[in-house]
Amino acid sequence: MGLLDRAGAEMTSDVESAEILVVNTCSFIDAAKQESVDTILEMAQHKASAGAGGRARKLIVAGCLVERYRDEIRKNIPEVDAVVGTGELEEILAAAGLDAPRAVIQEPSPFTILTATQAARAEGDLRESQGRFSRAEWDGAEAHLPQYLYDHTTPRLLATKKASAYIKIAEGCDHPCSFCVIPNLRGKFRSRRFESVIAEAESLVAQGVREITLIGQDTTCYGEDLGLKDGLAQLLDRLAVIPNLKWLRFLYAYPNKITGRLLETIAKHGNICKYLDVPLQHAAGPVLKSMKRGANAEIFLKTLEKVRAAAPGMALRTSFIVGFPGETEEDFETLCDFVREAKFDWLGVFGYSDEDGSRAFGLDGKVPARTIERRKRELMKIQQRVSKQAKSEWVGRELDVLVEGESEETPMLWEGRTEFHAPEIDGTVYINDFGPFEELTAARFYRCEITEAHDYDVVARVISASGE
């Protein structure tokens, strides 16, 4: 979006008025692929209606679906004018017919150049030699893996609500999880330069951003390829002292990469959210072994204990896959018991999706779809009880809430988040009493008292403006 904007394009989310339609896609699991394809087809139809008075002239498909099905998209959807994979973002300009940008001032950047040695980690090299990143069977996927990594000089347009922004600090993944095709889509793990991340964060805060969420497929590996030890902790330490940065958080942690130093850093800074998203994927030892992730429920419980001891009150989020090939009723019971005991604040459950190109694709013992659905429902039911109990304990607490605006459900309510809610994914704080205020301002922080609790959401009343 930043590149297009700099080249003179005007952004709109209104499809009727767009001349160029860009569909940014995902192809991580079946449901995501389906949603991507449905959207492309819908836009293709919209473009075809251009002859009948519509404005759309071009349809561009971008993102992970292109990395995986480049040829198929071109062959089967002739309305698509161009495809842009994750490793060729700058091609969006040529695809849009805007490749002669207006006066472009490109600062020379000492951080951009990504050489082979800078990009490599021993795990990545080893796994590459073992064929971990093979895309041979994908239709039209180019043999080379994406290497792209943006930096602080890359133009950006924020698509998030005003006070909040994401910063990608690393790209790709070297972990060997057998159900996952992300390494094939995103390439080997590589970190952005330390100073480049700081420069971007400072610039976002100067533009009014108050909450920064660091993202990457595995943020806890940040800096390993740059020769940094505890790179994420070092980065957080440095970012936390940026004046006016109210909340700082990161997604996602790999369980065995949560170091003592990382926890100390989270505990030490008031503006680092007490929030940890650590996708565990399962809790039964045999399933985790087959997933090529290792560990078991007992090890995870110890990790959670360590986390909670280091930073009391830390909100914990995780996600699980049910129905992985070979998962027995006993394995599933182990997972249910673990969820009862671990008491996560937030939890997501995914049904196993059999992905061509993943190692699990070739495993025996595939679990029937009906069983997967039942296990998913059962696990969420358990979590619902855990969450209801936990949220009831929020009543009476005073917390800072980042108000995001009028509720989409009813104009009678406004909604926001606390430091224990990451953007877009966790529950909601509904505000039904503005306290001393006639009206609230979106993208501002208010001190609120929690007055009611539901299964996942809570209700609050405003007490005062919160110091920012």
Ligand code: SF4
């Ligand atoms: S760590 Fe995450 S992104 Fe990397 S292979 Fe495992 S599931 Fe995929």
